[in-house]
Amino acid sequence: MGRRRGGSGGGGGGPGAGAGIGTAVSDRSYYGRAVLKEPVWTPEVALYFWLGGLAGISALLGFGARLVGNHRLARSSILASFVALLGCPPLLVADLGRPGRFYNMLRVFKPTSPMSVGSWVLTGFGGAIGAAALSELSETLLPAGPPAALRWLRALGRPAELVAATLGLPLATYTAVLISDTSVPVWHEARHHLPFVFAGSAAASAGAVAGALTPPRHSGPARFLAVFGSLLELGAAALMERSLGERAEPYRRGPASEAATAARVLTGTGAALLAAAGRRRPVAVAAGALILGGSLAQRFAVLRAGPPSARETRGDNTVKALPGELGRPPRRRSLR
Incomplete structure (x- = not known):
């Protein structure tokens, strides 16, 4: 099969003659292939994004409730945050393939890497919310006071809540920075909006659960x-x-469109129902379930928009190299 060239012969008269690197020369990208590889993230990633956001903002809500003396709301929020966090490590390890890979991410701290920062935020948050939850449980289950050997745990509770609240917002939003710090157009071009989408979604789910x-x-x-x-x-x-x-075409058709529509319907209906519910707890529970479903659907919508966006990085939708700048595809070497 012949390969398409930008010009004929020695090449003075081709479409890209005299042009600099990165000039488009045809309606195809390099040998008809998309420039970017499709992201292959499993559903566990969307669940991790969702639970991480829920855990982070729940801790922030619990600390705020504690400051104003609403200890009942603080207890619900702290325990909800802890339960949500328990699901994060298994989901993350399931996506990574083996636990050792998560450990490797903790060997070095790179402030310029969202994944490195996020790994350390998750680790610090996990220790803090774990201590806060155990302290809360000791106060609930042992109102007369814990044994002498466990009194340090109760004293550790309030400082741990402060640390968890401090790390809560970064935990809820670092995943938005993580995916927007890629070359996938639908994610990278949304880098100024995605953190607000994730923060709002996390706040909605945390408030719904509490x-x-x-x-x-x-x-x-x-x-x-x-x-x-x-x-x-x-x-x-x-x-x-x-x-x-x-x-934004992936959000208008295909799997991402279905998830985005579900997110709008569920979140909007749940918020309207909750606003009208007043103090009717059964209505608040139903509205909260709708909001949680909408929050999860939003994460799936964002992740599902990535692969079709990467597939479209061909033709006139991206920058292409001139003939000769990338060379020919590597030939297979003979084993003989």
Whole structure:
């Protein structure tokens, strides 16, 4: 099969003659292939993004509730954060393939690497929220006070809550920075909006869970956070798609479109229902379930938009090299 060249003969009259590196010369990319490889992230990644956001903002909500003396809401939020965090390491290891790879990411701290920073944030947050949850459980299960050997645990509770709250927002949003720090157009071009989408989604889910677990007379701040987070998520997602222009096509058709539509419907319905629920706990539980479903669907929508966006990095949608700049594809070497 003949290979398409940019010019004829020695090449003075080709379409790309005299042009610099990166000039488009045809309607194809290098040998008809997409420039980028499709991201191959499994569903476990979307679940990890979702649970990490829920855990991070729940810790922040719990610390805020503690500061204003709402100890019942603080307890629900801290324990919800801890339970959500328990699912994160198995999901992360399932995506990495083996536990040793997570350990390897902790051998070096690179401030310029979102994955390195995120690994350390997850580790620090896990220790802090674990100590805070154990302290909370000791106060609940042992109201008369823990044994002398465990009194240090109760004293550690409040400082641990502060550390978890400090790391909560970075944990909820570093995943947005992680995927936008790639060459996939639909992610990279949304780098200014994705952190707000993830933060709003995490706030909505954290408020929804705390609102369902806490008695109505104590859950007002959680319900407010759920509604506010839902509005932030929906608004930021709409602005993101508008700013992407033609690059937002994966959100308009295909698997990402289905997930994005589900996110809008579930989150919007849940927020409206929760705003109208008042102190009716059964309604708050139902609304919270809708918001949680919408938050999870939003993560799937963002991740599913990546592969089709990478496949479109061909033809006039990307920068191509001139003939001769990349050379011919490598030939297979004979084993003889």
